[in-house]
Amino acid sequence: MVSPPVRRRLGGLRALAFGARLALFGGRNSAIRTSLTAVGVGLGVAMLLFAASVPTVRNHRDQRIHQRIDVNLSDRAITRSDHTVLVRDIDTVFRGEKIRGRMVQPEGPAAPLPPGVLRYPRPGEMVVSPALHKLLNAPGNGLLRERLAHPIAGEIGDAGLLAPGEHVFYLVANHMAPDAGPTRRLDHFGKTYPRKPLPPELLLLCIAGIVVLLVPVGAFIAAAVRFGGERRDRRLAALRLVGANRGMTATIAAGEVALSTLAGTALGVVLFMTGRQFAGTVELQGLGVFPQDLTPQPLLAALVVVAVLSLSLGITQLSMHKVAVEPLGVVRKSGSTSRRLWWRIALPLLGLILLRLSVRSPADLHGTSGVVLLLIGMLSLLVGVTAVLPWAVERLTRLLGGFGPLPWQLAVRGLQLNGEATSRSVNGIAVAVAGAVALQTLLTGLAHNPVDSTARGAYGPSASTRVAVARLDDGGTRGAAYAPVLATTPGVQRAVEFRELSMSPLNGGFPQTVLIADCAHLRLLAQLPSCSDGDAFLTAPPGTDTRHDLTTWAAGMKLRMDMYGPRWTVPHIAATVRATPAYPAAVSSERTLLATPEAAGHTAIAHAVSTVGLTYATGFEDVEDHIRTAAARLDPAFSVEFPGKSQGNPALDGVRRALLAGVTAVLVLIAASMLLGALEQVRERARVLSVLVAFGTPRRTLATSVFLQSVLPVGLGLLVAESIGTALGSSLLDLVGIPAPRNWSTLLAIAGIGATVSLGVTLLTLPALWRSTRPQGLRHE
Incomplete structure (x- = not known):
C-alpha cells in the first residue's frame, strides 16, 4: 500500500x-x-x-603580464654574462593604437628569451605579433612600415601576448650601451608579485x-x-x-x-x-x-x-x-x-536609500557589508525599471487610445490587449539601457576626476598649433644634430634642440630639471635679456611673476645627477626670465634652470638626454605619426610625447574597455530578445491579422502598427531607463565624492540606439507578418 x-x-x-x-x-x-x-x-x-x-x-x-615583466625588481645588481640580455623600451603609437616595443641585445648564447619568442633573430631584424604583422601589411599604413623598417624574422607566440589583437615587437640590436639610463640588464624575464587591491573608484x-x-x-x-x-x-x-x-x-x-x-x-x-x-x-x-x-x-x-x-x-x-x-x-x-504604483516606486527609492547607507567612505568598498548593501541597492534600482515600465505602458495606452489614424489605433489596442507580453520584451532593453547610462555616467565622472587624469596643460602658440617633445638618451654619444632633420618633417613648423637633465637634492627631495643649450637655442626657450656662454637662468612658471626666487635653486647648492649619478654644483644664476609657452619642456609648475654648456659642465652634458622641442600644425593629416616616424628613422629608441594630449589612466581604460565590450554584447542579446518577442506576438495574433487583411486592411497599415507597437514601449522604456540610470550613476559617483557630469550627448545616442533597434526588429518581423496575413490563417480548429 x-x-x-x-x-x-x-x-x-x-x-x-x-x-x-x-x-x-x-x-x-x-x-x-x-x-x-x-x-x-x-x-x-x-x-x-x-x-x-x-x-x-x-x-x-595576469600570468602573461607577470611572465613578460622585463624590469629588474630585485635589489641585486646583474653583471654581464652569457645568461644576460639588454632591454630598452621603444613603445610607439600609430593612429591612436598603442604598440609595445622592446629593443633587445643578447649578451651570450644562453640569454633569456622573452615569452612567445623561440629564438633571437640577427641584429637589425625583429619579431612581431600576428596583429602587428597584419597591421604592417595593411594598405594605407606606409608611415608605420617606414617607422618599423626592419626585416621580420618571425612572429610572437600567444604566451607573449595579452590578447590576440595586441601589437608587440622585439627589435634585436648590437650597439646598446649598458650604462644608458633607459637600458637595463636582465638574466630572466618575469616576476611574480602579490596582487594589489584596486582603488575604490575602480x-x-x-x-x-x-x-x-x-x-x-x-x-x-x-x-x-x-x-x-x-x-x-x-x-x-x-x-x-x-x-x-x-x-x-x-x-x-x-x-x-x-x-x-x-x-x-x-x-x-x-x-x-x-x-x-x-x-x-x-x-x-x-x-x-x-x-x-x-x-x-x-x-x-x-x-x-x-x-x-x-x-x-x-x-x-x-x-x-x-x-x-x-x-x-x-x-x-x-x-x-489597474496596476498599483506605490510599490513600484518603492523599489528604486529603496535602492537609492541603500546606496546612501552602504558606503560612508571609499574605504568601505573593501568591506563585505558595504558591498552587500551596494549590490542590493543597485539591484533594487535596476529591477525597479522592470516594475515601473508595465505601469507606465498601461497609463500610456489609456491616455492615447480611442483616437488617431488606423495604424496608431491598432498599435495602441495591441498594447492594451498584450501589454504584459510587450513589457516583458522591452524590460530587457530598458534594464540594459539603465545600466549603460549608469556606467557611462560613472565612467565620465571618473575620467574627469583630477586624481585619475594625468594630462598636463597644453602650451602652444595658438589653437591651430601644438607642441611635441622628442627625447633620446644616447649616453652623450650624439654624433649629429637631430633638430634639422625633424624640422623637415611634414607639418612641423619649428624644432629647437637642447639637452635635458634631471637633478635630485642630496637629501632625496623632489627632482628638478636642467635644460642645456647654447644662447641661440635658449633664446627660443625663454625671453632672455642677454646671454653669453657661462650664463644660467631660471624660468618663471605660467601665471607667476619673475621675481628672483632662489629657494629651489641657489648658486653653490650641491645636487645629484638623476638619482644615483655624480654630484653637480649649481652655477651662478643671472636672472629669472619668462619661458616661451611654445615648448612645454621649459614650461612647468616648477622653476626650471636654463644653462649654457660652459655653465653646465661636460659631466652634466654627458648625462643629459638629447631633446627636441617641436611646434606642429594640428590641421596636417597624420602629423603626429609623421613626427614619430621621423624620430624612429633617426633612432628607434627615440620617444615622442605630446604634452597637450591626455595620457589617461591605464587601469581605468582597461576596465572601461571591458565594461563597454560587455554592454555591447548585452545589447546584442537584448535585441535578439526583442526579435523573439516580436515574432511570438505576430504568431499569437496571426488569426486576427488574417481577418483584418480579409476585410481589406492594407498590409502597409499592419506593418506600421507593428512598428508603432514596438516604438511606443521602447521609447517609454528608454525614458524610464535613462532617468533611473542617471540617478544610479550619480549616486555611485557620490559614494566616492565625485560630482556627476551632464552628458546629454550620451543620452541622445542611447535613445538613437533604442529607435534603431525598434526599426531593425520591425524589419526582421515583416516576413513573419506577411506569412501570418495569408488566407490560410483564417482556419481554426
Missing part, C-alpha cells in the same frame, strides 16, 4: 513528465513555443557562461559593471520562459476540463518549462563552445581574449545552471498566480484591475 505522501510525490513526478511530453509532442504550436524558449534561454546561458569565464581570463592575463566600477551586465541577462531569460504563455494557459484550461486540479496544472506547466529550460541550457553550452572557437578573431571595444582563456570556473558554471532553472520555474509559478485557469477558459487577474 503506497502512503499518501509517496502517492502525492509520484503524482507530482508524473505531472512533471506529462508537462515535458506536452512540450515535445503537444503539436506544432508546442514545438514552436519550446523552440523559442530554448533559443532564448540558450542565448542567456551562453552569455552567463562567458561571464563565468571572466575570472579565468583575468588569471591567465572597485566601484567593477561592482557596477557586474550588476549592470548580469541583470539584463536575467530579465532576458525571464522573458524567454514566458514565450507562448497565452496558448499554454488555454491548454491548461482544457486539462482542467478533463479533471486536473490547480496544483496539477501548475506542476504540468513547470514540467513544460523545465524541459524547455534544460534544452536551452544544452543549447547555451553548444553556443558557448562554438563562440569560444571564434573568440580569438573577435574584438569588442578593442578587447580580445584567447579561446583557451574562456574556461568557466566549475562552481560558477554549476551556479549558472541552477540559477537559470530556478529562475525559470520561479517565473512560471509567479505567472500562474496571476491567471485563473478554469475548465471553461482563462481569466487574467490583471485584465480588470
Whole structure:
C-alpha cells in the first residue's frame, strides 16, 4: 500500500513528465513555443557562461603580464654574462593604437628569451605579433612600415601576448650601451608579485559593471520562459476540463518549462563552445581574449545552471498566480484591475536609500557589508525599471487610445490587449539601457576626476598649433644634430634642440630639471635679456611673476645627477626670465634652470638626454605619426610625447574597455530578445491579422502598427531607463565624492540606439507578418 505522501510525490513526478511530453509532442504550436524558449534561454546561458569565464581570463592575463615583466625588481645588481640580455623600451603609437616595443641585445648564447619568442633573430631584424604583422601589411599604413623598417624574422607566440589583437615587437640590436639610463640588464624575464587591491573608484566600477551586465541577462531569460504563455494557459484550461486540479496544472506547466529550460541550457553550452572557437578573431571595444582563456570556473558554471532553472520555474509559478485557469477558459487577474504604483516606486527609492547607507567612505568598498548593501541597492534600482515600465505602458495606452489614424489605433489596442507580453520584451532593453547610462555616467565622472587624469596643460602658440617633445638618451654619444632633420618633417613648423637633465637634492627631495643649450637655442626657450656662454637662468612658471626666487635653486647648492649619478654644483644664476609657452619642456609648475654648456659642465652634458622641442600644425593629416616616424628613422629608441594630449589612466581604460565590450554584447542579446518577442506576438495574433487583411486592411497599415507597437514601449522604456540610470550613476559617483557630469550627448545616442533597434526588429518581423496575413490563417480548429 503506497502512503499518501509517496502517492502525492509520484503524482507530482508524473505531472512533471506529462508537462515535458506536452512540450515535445503537444503539436506544432508546442514545438514552436519550446523552440523559442530554448533559443532564448540558450542565448542567456551562453552569455552567463562567458561571464563565468571572466575570472579565468583575468588569471591567465595576469600570468602573461607577470611572465613578460622585463624590469629588474630585485635589489641585486646583474653583471654581464652569457645568461644576460639588454632591454630598452621603444613603445610607439600609430593612429591612436598603442604598440609595445622592446629593443633587445643578447649578451651570450644562453640569454633569456622573452615569452612567445623561440629564438633571437640577427641584429637589425625583429619579431612581431600576428596583429602587428597584419597591421604592417595593411594598405594605407606606409608611415608605420617606414617607422618599423626592419626585416621580420618571425612572429610572437600567444604566451607573449595579452590578447590576440595586441601589437608587440622585439627589435634585436648590437650597439646598446649598458650604462644608458633607459637600458637595463636582465638574466630572466618575469616576476611574480602579490596582487594589489584596486582603488575604490575602480572597485566601484567593477561592482557596477557586474550588476549592470548580469541583470539584463536575467530579465532576458525571464522573458524567454514566458514565450507562448497565452496558448499554454488555454491548454491548461482544457486539462482542467478533463479533471486536473490547480496544483496539477501548475506542476504540468513547470514540467513544460523545465524541459524547455534544460534544452536551452544544452543549447547555451553548444553556443558557448562554438563562440569560444571564434573568440580569438573577435574584438569588442578593442578587447580580445584567447579561446583557451574562456574556461568557466566549475562552481560558477554549476551556479549558472541552477540559477537559470530556478529562475525559470520561479517565473512560471509567479505567472500562474496571476491567471485563473478554469475548465471553461482563462481569466487574467490583471485584465480588470489597474496596476498599483506605490510599490513600484518603492523599489528604486529603496535602492537609492541603500546606496546612501552602504558606503560612508571609499574605504568601505573593501568591506563585505558595504558591498552587500551596494549590490542590493543597485539591484533594487535596476529591477525597479522592470516594475515601473508595465505601469507606465498601461497609463500610456489609456491616455492615447480611442483616437488617431488606423495604424496608431491598432498599435495602441495591441498594447492594451498584450501589454504584459510587450513589457516583458522591452524590460530587457530598458534594464540594459539603465545600466549603460549608469556606467557611462560613472565612467565620465571618473575620467574627469583630477586624481585619475594625468594630462598636463597644453602650451602652444595658438589653437591651430601644438607642441611635441622628442627625447633620446644616447649616453652623450650624439654624433649629429637631430633638430634639422625633424624640422623637415611634414607639418612641423619649428624644432629647437637642447639637452635635458634631471637633478635630485642630496637629501632625496623632489627632482628638478636642467635644460642645456647654447644662447641661440635658449633664446627660443625663454625671453632672455642677454646671454653669453657661462650664463644660467631660471624660468618663471605660467601665471607667476619673475621675481628672483632662489629657494629651489641657489648658486653653490650641491645636487645629484638623476638619482644615483655624480654630484653637480649649481652655477651662478643671472636672472629669472619668462619661458616661451611654445615648448612645454621649459614650461612647468616648477622653476626650471636654463644653462649654457660652459655653465653646465661636460659631466652634466654627458648625462643629459638629447631633446627636441617641436611646434606642429594640428590641421596636417597624420602629423603626429609623421613626427614619430621621423624620430624612429633617426633612432628607434627615440620617444615622442605630446604634452597637450591626455595620457589617461591605464587601469581605468582597461576596465572601461571591458565594461563597454560587455554592454555591447548585452545589447546584442537584448535585441535578439526583442526579435523573439516580436515574432511570438505576430504568431499569437496571426488569426486576427488574417481577418483584418480579409476585410481589406492594407498590409502597409499592419506593418506600421507593428512598428508603432514596438516604438511606443521602447521609447517609454528608454525614458524610464535613462532617468533611473542617471540617478544610479550619480549616486555611485557620490559614494566616492565625485560630482556627476551632464552628458546629454550620451543620452541622445542611447535613445538613437533604442529607435534603431525598434526599426531593425520591425524589419526582421515583416516576413513573419506577411506569412501570418495569408488566407490560410483564417482556419481554426
